[in-house]
Amino acid sequence: MSVRSNLHFVLFILMSALLSACATPPPSHIQVNSKEHQGKLSEIQQWNLKGRMAFKSADEKFSANLNWQQIEDSYHLSLNTMLGINILSMHGDKDSVELDADGEHYQDTDASHLIWRITGWQIPVSQFSFWIKGQAGPTDQAIYEQSGVVNQLIPHCDTCVGWLISYSDYRQVGDVWLPHNIKLNNSPLGNQILIRVNKWTIQ
Numbered sequence: 001m002s003v004r005s006n007l008h009f010v011l012f013i014l015m016s017a018l019l020s021a022c023a024t025p026p027p028s029h030i031q032v033n034s035k036e037h038q039g040k041l042s043e044i045q046q047w048n049l050k051g052r053m054a055f056k057s058a059d060e061k062f063s064a065n066l067n068w069q070q071i072e073d074s075y076h077l078s079l080n081t082m083l084g085i086n087i088l089s090m091h092g093d094k095d096s097v098e099l100d101a102d103g104e105h106y107q108d109t110d111a112s113h114l115i116w117r118i119t120g121w122q123i124p125v126s127q128f129s130f131w132i133k134g135q136a137g138p139t140d141q142a143i144y145e146q147s148g149v150v151n152q153l154i155p156h157c158d159t160c161v162g163w164l165i166s167y168s169d170y171r172q173v174g175d176v177w178l179p180h181n182i183k184l185n186n187s188p189l190g191n192q193i194l195i196r197v198n199k200w201t202i203q
Contacts, residue, residue, distance in 0.1 A: 030170055030177055032148035040176045041135040045072045046203040049132065051180075051196050053079065055121065058190040064088075066195065070129050071203075090114075094126070112159055122189055124159040131155070132195065134167050134179045149177055162188040173200045 047070050054063035064079035064087050076091040090099040090111070097111040101118065108114035111125035127137075134150045136142035141154040153165040163186050167179040178200050184193040 030145075030147040030149060030172075032177060034144050034148045037148055037177065038136060041133045044133060044176065044202055046070065047133075048201040048203070049197055049199070050201075051198045053196075054194040056192045056194075057121075068132075075129065097125075121191065122186075123191075123193070124155075124157065124163065127155060127157065127160060131165050131184065132179075132182060134170075134182075149179075162186040171200075174202050176202070 049066070049068040049070075051066050052063065053066040054061070056062075064081060066077070066079060068077045069075065074091070074093045076089075078089045079087045081087060088099065088101045090097060092098060092111055095109065097108055097114050099106045099108075099114055099118065106114060106118060108117070112123060115121055115123055115125060130137060131153065134153070136150060136153055137155065137157070139156040141156065142150050143152040143154075145151045147170075149170050150167055152167070155163055155165070163184060166183040166185070167181065168183075169180040170177045171180055172178075178197075180197040180200075182195040182197070184195075186192070
């Protein structure tokens, strides 16, 4: 079976479970100053995330357990089936990226290009470490809830065209509120990524 086929292989039960888990829960009692909250998010440079991720396009559906560790510009991300079988493992920094899948090893200088080469998915990987936290970049358009946290993010960058990120289920982790449901949608490409965070660990 090809790498592309293996990476696209999913148990549809996992997808269904993730989609239902991403239903919006009752709102948390949050009240923050938006500017101060964004400042706290920018200070978080080392963290670990465990959860589930689902990818959906017009042609396919894919879901997996997600484990993501970020240390400043360096990251390690792995996707596994619910049986613990590794689908994909990727690590890198701003200068290079390496990916292992289906017994094959790949390298590139750009993570987004590498993902596109192997899977055909057009995903701006370099932006994910900010988006996942609900952190708006200096050129992004952020729509805030009355509570002060970001509800939607319209990013502006060369590889961000068409993406809209929506957030829900904010929970307090240490002294900062972090989203536990993240929906990334690109209507022109017909792509959607859903991330359900089970646990944030800030280091």
